[in-house]
Amino acid sequence: MEVPYNEPDAGLLAKHGAGDNAAPLSITEISALLKRTVEDRFGFVRLRGELSGVKRAASGHLYCSLKDEGARIDGVMWRGTAQRLSFQPEDGIEVIATGKLTTYPGRSSYQIVIERMEIAGEGALLALLARTKARLEAEGLFDAARKRPLPFMPRTIGVVTSPTGAVIRDILHRLGDRFPVRVIVWPVLVQGQDAGRQVAAAVRGFSDLAEGGFVPRPDLVIVARGGGSIEDLWAFNEEEVVRAIADSVIPVISAVGHETDTTLADFAADLRAPTPTAAAELAVPVRAELINQIAELLLRKRRGQMRALALAGERLASRADRLPLPQAILASRTQRLDDAAERLRRGLLHRTGVAQAALSRDAGALRPALLAARVARGRERVAAAGLRAALLGTAQARARDRLAGLARVMSQLDPDKPLERGFARVLDPAGQTVTSAAAGAREAALTLKFRDGALAVQPVTAGAPRPARSTPARPAPTKSEQGRLF
Template sequence: MNELLPGDAPSDGPRLLAEEQPGDNAPALSVSELSGALKRSVEEAFGHVRVRGEISGFKRHSSGHCYLTLKDDRACIDGVIWKGQAAMMRFRPEDGIEVIATGKLTTYPGRSKYQIVIDRMELAGQGALMALLDQRRRMLAAEGLFNEDRKRPLPFMPRVIGVVTSPTGAVIRDILHRLEDRCPTHVILWPVAVQGEGAAGQVARAVRGFGALAEDGPVPRPDLLIVGRGGGSIEDLWAFNEEEVVRAIAESPIPVISAVGHETDTTLADFAADRRAPTPTAAAEMAVPVRADLAHHVRELGARAERLARRYRERAGERFDAVADRFPALNSLFAGQQQRLDDIAERLPRALGQRIAHARGDLAHAAGALRISLLDQKLARSKERLAAVRLRPEPIIARIAEGRGKVDQLWRIAEQLHPDKPLQRGYVRVEKRGGGVLTEAAEAKAAGLLTLHFADGAVDARVENGGKPAYAKPKGSEEPAPRQQDLF
């Protein structure tokens, strides 16, 4: 390494230390200064640009800002949509959609990248719009939101109809006029914007708001919903192609009729609704029947019921007459019984006279036998028989004495078998402290606390030394064993 010595002139080759040279007009810039200069240059040169490309990697941040990449077959450029501009977009960006983005180019010094800040985004022609619509339709259909088995039948006679549309358009007037002609019904209007910024959110909130009403609340809950607007271009009807509107209609607990545009107009809301109407007027015709037709039908049913009742009554009368003809005449039916009754009525007086005559003869015969002397004799004989059968006390007294002796003998045996009798002869009955007689030494050891019953009372005791004697005489000892300890 060559080093400059004091007094040596500097050369034009590389130097170890950076030094300002006389006449140098390129001073060293900091990274921030260079990034700022680049940012100003790019923004001044490209302050307003329109870029056409396909969306890729679209992502909505939790802050509300949106990040994406615009690309074609040879290049790509990053883009950002700030929260305020993202809320004003008329469609939801999705990957694969070709758009035209309007904004300005800038740089992001933190990553040394340039990007476009998008102020407005539009679909690149009718084809891109239809491609987005088809892509969204396939996605929602794959989730089953358009399945026919999800469609519910409309109520025949709704008490309340909820309408989601603009309050100033011709749609609400057409619906009310048609309902008035066919069958006047209570209508609740939820006013919304049907096109433009925020229209999709208002329509979705209105459908969900109707479904959230309580059945017994102050505002009656509709039995049927009509979501409608007049005709227009596909851009005008785009709010009814938004995903949040389609999902709100599909999730509605109330049946929905979609009446968006004219007969040739079709939106995704039509696929999700329970019934599609070609026009708002047709939706009103689907919603309610014709009151005059109903009244005429009711009158026809009443007349038919009256004819059927009259015919039934006539047929019943004919069947009754036919059955009645098969029965015999009333006089012939009871003729035999009437003749028998007359015969019995004639025989009854004669029979009663004969019966009275026989009864009188029997009474006269019995009266001769009812004399006082005969009754006295019969009473005397009865008294003699009663005296003969009177009971003597001697056999009864003998039986009582015999029974008393047997009882005394049994009592003496019972006294001998009394459990306290042996106690008078010096025996002791051993029981556990809690009760229960003990007959073995092992049981006494296990119990520990005992009660000894003597002839004159009971004494509590405790088993000590595990039940062994307090002192045992050693084998072969001549000395007398000490006296056994008292257990009490």
Template sequence: MFMNFPDSDRAGLLADVPPGDNSPPMSVGELSGALKRTVEAAFDKVRVRGEISGFKRHASGHCYFTLKDDAACIDAVIWRGNAGTLAFRPEDGAEVIATGKLTTYPGRSKYQIVIDRMELAGEGALMALLERRRRALAEQGLFDVARKRSLPFLPRVIGVVTSPTGAVIRDILHRLEDRCPTRVIVWPVPVQGEGAAAKVAAAIRGFAEFAPGGDLPRPDLLIVARGGGSIEDLWAFNEEEVVRAAAESPIPLISAVGHETDTTLIDHASDRRAPTPTAAAEMAVPVRAELLAQLADLQHRGRSCLSRHVDRSRERLALTACRWPEPSDLFAPAAQRVDELGERLPRALSARAGHARADLAGVAPRLRHQLLLDRVTRGHERLGAMWAMAELAHPERPLRRGFVRVTDGAGATVTAAAAARTSGSLSLHFADGAVQATVEGEARPARLERTRAKPYVAPQPGLFDGAEE
């Protein structure tokens, strides 16, 4: 909407509305709305070719970026619903052709294109995007040869990530059955189109989360497979999330995407690349018949080696046995020595008996009956003296002179007043029996009489002979 306004000679302090004017001033919102309607009506469907710059995916799922070329730039937005239908993941530097409509954003007084559909601008742009992504991931170390692991020799369980309806899974299963039958767990995923990359990455990570002892055991080896196709068909295996899932997989992984001439980024991140899905099955397991033949050959060689070893040992034994002397020659000296000792033994015993008889005859005159009696008498006297001393040291002997032995409830002798108070119940042992007593009151120190100590006189021999109590 365009309007003509009358010119005025000069601007006044207040707005001057001429008589008959039916065009009052527009508000900013009204002007922005008019611009929005005009732009959207004139550019309701456009196709723009340009390079993505400043790409950002908001937490809401909407995507914001700028399309630019050598001459100009325009802001662009892809709403969440359309962002999920893109066949590739946008990134800076990618040359694309975007289809959508122009609109304005009144909040910032700018125009932008709302994109409904976006594709890469030809195969050249696709290859350029692929090369930039490959270099970026290589700089992060995802393709390093040092991080690649060797494949298990004979995996018990193999996990396969592929389409369940294509010829790929049939080829893999058939090849595994021919070479070495093993357990296979298939994780079905779409291998191209919308959402294929996210589902392939989720399948790789999902196999790693299997518990070793669960109903579905954790695979020892993974195969990610897809048949041949164009670069657009294989693009899901060039997406960064698939490449990172393959590089981070704790399970060794074989990539078998496309035919021999097809190369995707997952091939660089995997532990081993197979030119075809059938070749991946051949890499995964050895040939069972060859293993059995090898085992049979090893068994035959082992038996042959053992037989040769036995034959050589038998020959060495025969040669050694020929050099041994006769048994009679070995034992003849020992037999002769035994015979000689047998002859000397009776003479030696007779001579020894004669010497003993002579020694006894020389000692016999000195042996007297009275000498033995004297020794026995002295021993009896010493034993009596020791017994008398033991009687004097007996703990019950003082009780006959009026002393009392005090014990506690456990039968232990009490020797201190503090121990008597602690026990409470005591036993007083006299010479003719024991009585029970109870401790009452505080203990007081006994009054001691000063007496002159008597000198200790050591007992003389025979002092206790016949002593009385």
């Protein structure tokens, strides 16, 4: 039974009446009492509401508000818990938050410390999916212009999937049947809280491999998972996975779920396969079919070559039929050759006979008596000409005297001969002798040739000033010295 509290008359100073045990509490004390009361009473609650004012602090903590039609409550999720969220919180998403209520003395308010957050129903999940798709599509991540063609015959294929499921076995089996290639499996979780982060890291990891390294970089990447509900496939709808696929430098095939399942990864990938097995079929051609195609092409090539040879043979045969026989072409030439050979034989015989007759005629005149007579007549003509040795010596003496006289005259006519007696010879730049002052004045430079050498000079006309010289002036010439040339 509560005892009524009789408030004393208000005065200037606070007073305590007799038996008064209600001492005043400080603000901190009452806040602590409220905090313990709220946390004891509401230590575990589940709230359903719409997210509002979602933001992440630099520390990694998540702050938000939960609201419905009539009320609003603040919420906080610490960094360790926020990192384990399986979706990206956004304003407008209806969620179910599990945690405990507490108070925040700094603002005299209460809030929920969220330990678990889930999307409230499949409808809310689909709404979140639609908003995320619209936002990423507006950024151009799903544009057809970004799609790249797949390599026709990849040498290495990277597969991002669970290593223990049936998906990887189906892919390896299908690749082995069609065209065996090297397969590198990057094991990841395909469902759960950490699945999205692992898938995104695997796609980026394949792109970061160096070409020609110890682990070769794949020519094609397949992101695969079996079928399931929208919740099971949610990891492939996360923004981190979609951006990793869009940024991949390697063409990506998305093979998530069955034919009716669609994820955002399918829109970002270069090609969507309805099933993982279909992805393996799209990745490589059929080796047997390629061998058959090559064999067929070789056969067609041989047929074409044989057809061309046969056609050429037919053309050659038809043209050869129209040509005359070689014997007919050479018949007239052969006859002319035979005629010429017969004429040559007869001509040689005739010429030989004529030569033999001439030789016989000339040989009759070559008798010793006739030759001796001809020699005697020659000696008589030589004696009559008077070609004696004394006459030849006299002619040589006269010629020698004439030659000596010409030599003496030539030495006197040599223009350099007077130089030995102290004279000088004036030459122009062309090496010709200058014989007058007027001719020398017209030249820019002259050469004085002496007995022991030559001296280059510059003519100066009478009355013209002499050019300045940098060397000391020579003393004026005496009367016996030559002042200037002209």
